[in-house]
Amino acid sequence: MKRRTFLANTAVAGAAMASGLASRAMAADPLKVGFIYVGVPGDGGWTYQHDQARQDLEKHFDGAVKTSVIENVPEGADAERALTQLALAGNKLIYATSFGFMDAVISVAKKFPQVKFEHATGYKLAPNVSTYSARFYEGRTVIGTIAGRMTKSNKIGYIASFPIPEVIRGINAAYIAAKKVNPDVEIKVVWAYTWFDPAKEADAAQALIDEGVDVLLQHTDSTAPMAKAKDAGIIAFGQASDMAQYKPTPRVSAIIDNWGPYYIERTQAVIDGSWKSKNSWYGIDEGMVKIGEITDAVPAEVKAEALKVKDEIASGALKPFTGPLNKQDGSVWLKDGESADDGTLAGLNFYVEGIKGDIPK
Incomplete structure (x- = not known):
């Protein structure tokens, strides 16, 4: 996907969000979106940037989306426990933001088929699992x-x-x-x-x-x-x-790393029912990698x-x-x-x- 397409889709998502907000205003609860981080936002790097994007997501949806985070999750069995905790807490979309969470995502996704999972930098897909990464190279x-x-x-x-x-x-x-x-x-x-x-x-x-x-x-x-x-x-x-x-x-x-537009686009897809499993790999052209x-x-x-x-x-x-x-x-x-x-x-x-x-x- 080229930058103009990616940004156009984000703009369309914003328009759809506006109408979605009106309908969600009548709903009892906002969409719950969970995140697991391999580090802490205070790292000043990878996790910091994901957390900035999470904040952008909440700001964009203005109360229609509520996020929760589990920080400093080791890659392995602890990741499976953290993902399960988020799914049991009612999160309908979960972002797993490190490569080593891959097998845990696939395992937990099988147990919660109605929950959508987005896994950063991985390569394993499932009907309710998408992957996304940036062309860091x-x-x-x-x-x-x-x-x-x-x-x-x-x-x-x-x-x-x-x-x-x-x-x-x-x-x-x-x-x-x-x-x-x-x-x-x-x-x-x-x-x-x-x-x-x-x-x-x-x-x-x-x-x-x-x-x-x-x-x-x-x-x-x-x-x-x-x-x-x-x-x-x-x-x-x-x-x-x-x-x-x-x-x-x-x-x-x-x-x-500019994750915000992607998080907004994919969260909007869950809200409007258009979310589908896919692999996304964006770079400088699409704006996911910035200098x-x-x-x-x-x-x-x-x-x-x-x-x-x-x-x-x-x-x-x-x-x-x-x-x-x-x-x-x-x-x-x-x-x-x-x-x-x-x-x-x-x-x-x-x-x-x-x-x-x-x-x-």
Whole structure:
């Protein structure tokens, strides 16, 4: 779905909501919508951004929707208990906002067929389960361009969470973009094995700084790496949210997850009875991935180049995974001019040529 279609649908949803509000005003109870978070809104990143979208949802429906949240839910059996608790509490729509909730969502959905479930970044569907994700790799192509231009040591650090395709795509995209503008660049990856643990994230950042990186990227949820970057005098990028408190440096730009329009659209679909199970994967063009302000710490020509990359991705003129590209072992992956399709990207499980180190099993 293109941006204009996505935004048009949101506008239609708003119009439908207006009439829906009138009818719901006569109803006894608002629609109950539940959320489970893998972290806490205070993380300043992933969960913070989902909670901002939840607040946007309540504000948009102005009393016709009531939300409830269970925070800091570990991925596994605890997630199944939390989802069950929300379903038993009368929530007719539940958003599960982390990849590791996937099996729990599928299990609980079978027990509550009248409840609609929306699972972030997963891939398992059911008649009452949809999945949604953002093309984060598009944003990493933009910031990778800035990183490649601005590194002086030619060493970029990357804090990775778990070795799933979403994270591997991001590492590859950032490296490909950086390498395109700086052939001498290398990327160093530290796996934190957590989405949100400020102490572990800080340790991972320090390990990379000790290796001489002067640009730091992350696919974890807290601002702890940003604080380490500030102490070390290197640059970094906001992850999931703007992390604006660290402007103008070390935070020189950010990848911002914009979930609000999607939550409004899908909640409206439950209200008007049009909700159907589907997989949604939106990016810069549709507005689900945004690039935060590029500060004046970035040279004007580099800023212009990064914004050009952003615009070309939005228009479809640039596809981040376009050949010639080889796999890490040197074998051909994409021929010259060939672009990876969504199916390939959804299951991406290897590094591209030039990235050193192994992906954990």
